[in-house]
Amino acid sequence: MERKLLTLAVVCSVLAGLCAVPCAASDSATLTVKGTVGSACHLGDLSSSQIDVGQLSNNTDGTLAAISGTPGTTITGSWCNTGSKITVVASPLVALGFAGAPPSGFTKAVNYTASASGWGSAAVSDTTLGDSSGAESTSHSGSQTLNDPEANAITVNLAAFSTPSSGDRLVADGDYEGTITVTLATNAAGSP
């Protein structure tokens, strides 16, 4: 009898032990989801891809006119999602229809300063350095770096028109032309 009781107690102990462990065992795992955002800049749309300065010479003595009120152009919808660098490179207005070098006292080039404002607190500017034949012997540009992301409109304006030598007369030509290139690039030194 005592033996039977002992056997029952052992069985109950075993059953009790089995009851402490669930019959259907659970499991868990943590899955990490990662993503990246690439550094990018986007230059938006130009309100106008052409700026017409109009008549460059005055009607009195043929020298450079006092040019003011030149219309600008705006680049809307530009952004960079990291630090950025904006660069402006301008080329002088040159008489396209005039071949060769102009006679002494004349010029086929008009210099100016192009500025881009709205990207960062300060405007970025570049001044052309054309000689009387329109050639530039020195490369030049204006640039500015921003450490933070930026999204803004950029306005491009022209000012400070000049001739290579003061008092130069401008050769007649119906098409003086120059270009301004604005570039936005990510700045590796800026914020990630």
Added chain:
Amino acid sequence: MLKSALAASAAVAAIAALSSPVYANNTSATITVNGTVGAQCSMDLTSQSVSIPDISDSNGRVNAAALAVNALSGGGDFWCNGANSKLTLNGTPFTNAGFTGTAPSGFTNVVNWSLSGTMGTTPIAYDTAHVGGTDQEYPVGIFDSNNPSGQLSADASSDRLIAGDYSATLTLTLTPGT
């Protein structure tokens, strides 16, 4: 177990795709700037009178030395900015307008003259004996000439000059052209 393996491989694929951004990180725009310069010409000289006290010599004939003057001596700055600019000359001989009728033999009331000079780098010439009263055109192009020279010389003649006031004209016209 199979379902877990599929889910894990899908996540790895998604992560691999995210690590290759497709953005361009450089953008630029080019703006064209245009202007024009119209063709112009100008001369500081609008009207000039060259006075020669006596165009006859002691024998009553043309005083060539007295007529050897710079007809453009009062001129300042002459210039054109167009490659196809031109200068037109038109002159008349010295004439004694106060004398009417026919000059007696051995006398005359007309003195022809020639002009030679340079406008910019273009040689110019005019001879009233041959082209008096008609236009002579010279392609002067782009030039800037301060105080250009237009030297007069009287045509030689054995005739004596009839007394009176003699006058001649020379008209210069600069026409711009690109």
